Amino acid sequence: MKAPLFSSARRCRFVILISGRGSNMQSIVRACREQGWPAEVAAVISNREDASGLQWAASQGIPTRVVPHRDYADRVAFDAALAREIDAFEPDFVLLAGFMRILTEDFVRHYADRLINIHPSLLPLFPGLGTHRQALEAGVAVHGCTVHFVTPVLDHGPIIAQGVVPVMPGDTEEALAERVLGIEHVVYPTVASWLAHGKVSLEAGKVVVRDVADRAFLWSAPAVSLEKCA
Numbered sequence: 001m002k003a004p005l006f007s008s009a010r011r012c013r014f015v016i017l018i019s020g021r022g023s024n025m026q027s028i029v030r031a032c033r034e035q036g037w038p039a040e041v042a043a044v045i046s047n048r049e050d051a052s053g054l055q056w057a058a059s060q061g062i063p064t065r066v067v068p069h070r071d072y073a074d075r076v077a078f079d080a081a082l083a084r085e086i087d088a089f090e091p092d093f094v095l096l097a098g099f100m101r102i103l104t105e106d107f108v109r110h111y112a113d114r115l116i117n118i119h120p121s122l123l124p125l126f127p128g129l130g131t132h133r134q135a136l137e138a139g140v141a142v143h144g145c146t147v148h149f150v151t152p153v154l155d156h157g158p159i160i161a162q163g164v165v166p167v168m169p170g171d172t173e174e175a176l177a178e179r180v181l182g183i184e185h186v187v188y189p190t191v192a193s194w195l196a197h198g199k200v201s202l203e204a205g206k207v208v209v210r211d212v213a214d215r216a217f218l219w220s221a222p223a224v225s226l227e228k229c230a
């Protein structure tokens, strides 16, 4: 896959799919505007009309759509309706950001090399759901997130970048999820900026990223005040 070139004349178009709060989507919209990428978030689409991220996107002037999966007889029909809504916005890349429906092989092939997901674990560890509980049960010392191209096999596509956080003594699922989310908000906007600048390509099924320092993002501890150390 040759990385596309974007400029102010031809901006990179993202469509972002969410199912809930959409904090990753928000982090991408904000970074795109603040850093002036040659890109725009053309639409935010959800399978749930109560996804709170939709309201935020609308408040930012971004077109939103809902394709309720329950309205369709099966996954093939839902995915066809979803693809119709997405394609109306002519995206260069479709970003899954907390999107909770498994997608059919036909849908994934339709967006070959253009469909990207953030998964809350260090893949290939802990694919599927309940990743933070899986990490705590396994007793790992580090955990994190993975941004990858989507392939028909769930959570198995080529890895673009990963972010690593420590597992702390006494962590609950919620505490660990919050720490991972913090690094997701660093990794996903960074990958989106690479896509917007045409820095990411696929060669023989492996990701190649040009002109970037690092594909690994490491957690840095919040500053601790001197009083707390005493």
Ligand code: NHR
Residues within 6 Å of the ligand: 096, 099, 100, 101, 102, 103, 104, 105, 108, 117, 118, 119, 120, 127, 128, 129, 150, 151, 152, 153, 154, 155, 156, 157
């Ligand atoms: N689709 C394909 N083909 N490949 C991937 O890698 C995908 C995908 C669709 C979504 C995101 C994902 C994740 O990062 C994702 C990756 C939902 C489920 C799931 O079991 C699993 C993984 C992911 C998203 N969904 C249930 C289903 O029956 C519904 C769960 C619910 O609604 O809460 O689709 O982990």
Ligand code: GAR
Residues within 6 Å of the ligand: 018, 019, 020, 021, 022, 023, 024, 025, 097, 098, 099, 100, 118, 119, 120, 128, 129, 145, 181, 184
């Ligand atoms: C994120 O942690 C994301 O990695 C995860 O859901 C959260 C969504 O948060 N994704 C999945 O679990 C996909 N199965 P957000 O809606 O605030 O971005």
